[in-house]
Amino acid sequence: MSNILSISNVTVKFGGLVALNDFHINVRKGGISGVIGPNGAGKTTVFNIITGVYKPFSGSVLVENSELVGLPTCLIAHYKVSRTFQNIRLFANMTVAENIMSGACIKREGEFFSSLFSFSKTRKKEKELIKKMEDLLEFCGLKKFKNYPATSLPYGLQRKLEIARSLMTDPKLLLLDEPAAGMNPTEKLALQELVKKISQQGISILLIEHDMKFVMNLCEHITVLNYGSVIAEGLPKDIQTNHEVIEAYLGSDVEDDFIVKLDKETENASR
Numbered sequence: 001m002s003n004i005l006s007i008s009n010v011t012v013k014f015g016g017l018v019a020l021n022d023f024h025i026n027v028r029k030g031g032i033s034g035v036i037g038p039n040g041a042g043k044t045t046v047f048n049i050i051t052g053v054y055k056p057f058s059g060s061v062l063v064e065n066s067e068l069v070g071l072p073t074c075l076i077a078h079y080k081v082s083r084t085f086q087n088i089r090l091f092a093n094m095t096v097a098e099n100i101m102s103g104a105c106i107k108r109e110g111e112f113f114s115s116l117f118s119f120s121k122t123r124k125k126e127k128e129l130i131k132k133m134e135d136l137l138e139f140c141g142l143k144k145f146k147n148y149p150a151t152s153l154p155y156g157l158q159r160k161l162e163i164a165r166s167l168m169t170d171p172k173l174l175l176l177d178e179p180a181a182g183m184n185p186t187e188k189l190a191l192q193e194l195v196k197k198i199s200q201q202g203i204s205i206l207l208i209e210h211d212m213k214f215v216m217n218l219c220e221h222i223t224v225l226n227y228g229s230v231i232a233e234g235l236p237k238d239i240q241t242n243h244e245v246i247e248a249y250l251g252s253d254v255e256d257d258f259i260v261k262l263d264k265e266t267e268n269a270s271r
């Protein structure tokens, strides 16, 4: 099976700080992959490289066969890449429905002049987008909040709304930056199910997450970063027992979660 995303030899420097050092990752078409690592390891920088926020010092970012390095952020969505952010970025003065619709703006660029000459075509397109928005409300479990102000939703639903908005662009590759951050266990479980459903639609997913249970339950492949370098990569079960990974996490705020998961695995294995 081919890859939707192939990053190779990417180095990113901020002055004297090397945020990513010869970074690489492949995301399989239709797969769910994860990037983990302690705070400041370089995880968000990976997303910022893919989406053109930063230009790497060196290296390549291929989405299918297209090179994204050097492209401005505004063009990345045309390559069917969409992302959510670590800090929720909803339009506070808009409703849930309007926030989702805002994701469609990217699809409507360049339609201005044609719409002047074909009113019926524009109406048809408008109807299609509204239908798509309604479908996404349903799909993401947000239907009954359609007309609520976006920021009146509980935190977990605001995160789902961000995902719904990014799905409005019809991505092939969805980048989720700490989607479970700040969620309670029930919200995390619901989010886990939503991510699985998105994947079942054929959308490839790359996620960054500190919650180890969430990552281990969802990802088929995990890349571990520490100080900008890949220190391990592979199946969740291999990552959990990798000594360099455990070492990197010692002293970090996710250590407890990681060790709890490890203990559970050991417990299950000895049964």
Ligand SMILES: Nc1ncnc2c1ncn2[C@@H]1O[C@H](COP(=O)(O)OP(=O)(O)OP(=O)(O)O)[C@@H](O)[C@H]1O
Residues within 6 Å of the ligand: 014, 017, 019, 037, 038, 039, 040, 041, 042, 043, 044, 045, 046, 086
């Ligand atoms: N624009 C920037 N200018 C200078 N340094 C930056 C910039 N962006 C990131 N960095 C630095 O690069 C390193 C990696 O940052 P990054 O945000 O990618 O880490 P992270 O793994 O996502 O961390 P966290 O888990 O805390 O979000 C950090 O040392 C950070 O301070």
